[in-house]
Amino acid sequence: MARAGTLFRGIADEIRNRITTGELAPGTRLPTESQLMDQYGTSRNTIRLALAALENEGLIATEQGRGSFVREWSSLTHHATRAERVDRPSSSTDAFVAEAREAGFEPSTAFSMRIEPAVAEVADRLQIPIDTFVVLRRVVRYIDGQVSSRQDSWYPMDVAEKAGLNVPHDIKEGTVRAMAAAGYVEVGHIDEVTSRMPSPDDHQTLDVATGVPVIVYVRTAWTEERPTRVTRVTLPADRNRIVYELGNIDAYEATQK
Amino acid sequence: MARAGTLFRGIADEIRNRITTGELAPGTRLPTESQLMDQYGTSRNTIRLALAALENEGLIATEQGRGSFVREWSSLTHHATRAERVDRPSSSTDAFVAEAREAGFEPSTAFSMRIEPAVAEVADRLQIPIDTFVVLRRVVRYIDGQVSSRQDSWYPMDVAEKAGLNVPHDIKEGTVRAMAAAGYVEVGHIDEVTSRMPSPDDHQTLDVATGVPVIVYVRTAWTEERPTRVTRVTLPADRNRIVYELGNIDAYEATQK
DNA sequence: GGTGATTTGTGCGTATGTATT
DNA sequence: TAATACATACGCACAAATCAC
Secondary structure (H helix, E strand, O other): OOOOOOHHHHHHHHHHHHHHOOOOOOOOEOOOHHHHHHHHOOOHHHHHHHHHHHHHOOOEEEEOOOEEEEOOOOOEEEEOOOOOOOOOOOOHHHHHHHHHHHOOOOEEEEEEEEEEEOOHHHHHHHOOOOOOEEEEEEEEEEEOOEEEEEEEEEEEHHHHHHHOOOOOOOOOOOHHHHHHHOOOOOOEEEEEEEEEOOOHHHHHHOOOOOOOOEEEEEEEEEOOOOEEEEEEEEEEOOOEEEEEEEEOHHHHHHHOO | OOOOOOHHHHHHHHHHHHHHOOOOOOOOEOOOHHHHHHHHOOOHHHHHHHHHHHHHOOOEEEEOOOEEEEOOOOOEEEEOOOOOOOOOOOOHHHHHHHHHHHOOOOEEEEEEEEEEEOOHHHHHHHOOOOOOEEEEEEEEEEEOOEEEEEEEEEEEHHHHHHHOOOOOOOOOOOHHHHHHHOOOOOOEEEEEEEEEOOOHHHHHHOOOOOOOOEEEEEEEEEOOOOEEEEEEEEEEOOOEEEEEEEEOHHHHHHHOO
16 A cells, blocks of 8 residues: 555555556456545545546546446557568468457458658658659558558559559559569568557547557568558557567477477 | 537647647747636636646646646667677667767666566566576666666576676677577567556656657567577657668668668 | 745545436 | 436645746
8 A cells, every 4th residue: 555645646556556466357347436535535536636647557448427447458469570471372461360360350451542642751761752642552450340450551653553553442462462563572671660649530540548559660661773662550559569570480480389 | 729529628639739730849838827727718627637638648748847848759760670680790789879879869878687587478488487587687778868778688597607698797799699609599589569658667767758658579589499588678659769671671772872 | 045936736625517327 | 217427627725846036
């Protein structure tokens, strides 16, 4: 019962302990605000400060009319190196579907395409002038109806046209393979991984709650000649992790047996 | 002036707009709570709800007695693939120092070592029983006196002894090279990248503010025979990004000229 | 160096709205 | 419909940190 300097922090500490020790398991409902007021002999305001602190740490979620609940952080693996490897039979989407089904979930995807002027983030990486038109292909992935990730890929206009990417539907063999068939063979890429709190817009489009950051990685891929693709993947951190497999994977898998 | 459903959200929206449009630049001080009360004709409580929302989005930082300020998100690059490459002359620490100096900062590092029983997170990855003793080597990196990252590496006892890693000081040639010299040649690794809100402990040890997530990646490395190392790097997201360079980097660098 | 003014932090109370049960 | 529970908004007081003089 180590009460910290202030009342509400002390209360938050105690509840946090009960969560991290497992006494309050994920999904468990916390006592109501009234009960906590009685229990700690404080005002409702103080209780709400404590609960707000825990919510912003991603530990609990409060729902109007229902109560506060201990939040669960499951994690589906996003294979950053496996998804787009040309020498493997699975395309990016297929890897997601396989992973989800294996974990016992029902995956689905929504696809869209549009042509837009390149913003600085994209133009710089593609080495083209800002506002040059580019093709944006978006894939939103769902798990059991909830958004799992959003993936935006931008292609230079000429590359997209020659590879047939400027079409409003999914490409079964995968865009990387379609580009390779058109002569644009990717020989490398750079991934920039960052994390931030969701904007109000993200709360809607990604269905991500308060206290849960999003992971963002931006992949710039190129051929021997020039950059040909920028892909940005945005993932709610409470249900995703990114995995990079590098080097001799077989040696590791052998140790698992 | 699109006021959302509630007062404090509408106020937060307006201030957020002034920040994202650049009208309020990083470092700028916001109006005081009293001024905002007058400006919006609301109670202090409502103003504080709006400011708290912005703080938890990582947009502003409030300091007792001073005011609220627009937060800056700079980003130093953490080279995940470059740091430990054996075929390059720089060790992990050196890469950090070079990167920081190049960006005009003054880097420093603190090192420590201890022997401890392996927790599940480590034991599972090293394929050893829980509570088996392992060597933990910790590197805390600083930029201008502020923590930039914390790196913990765990080694199986026998590996650490043969490679001379169970010593309480830095190893100049790098631990990966020292292990290779002892016959433990890494042939691959897996990185698991996640993000979460800082715990109260992180707030202290990592000097990370409210509304700023931390990025965590756990690297499991192995030789042809078995896992030999688990490294966990924890980075405050407001001043770091992780970069993976894969494939033919030279081709990309050529396009930059 | 100190004092008072300013500014945010903590805590109390009350009332009403809205979603759920 | 009624009761419960969280959300929003008002008010007040004092503490703690900072700043200007």
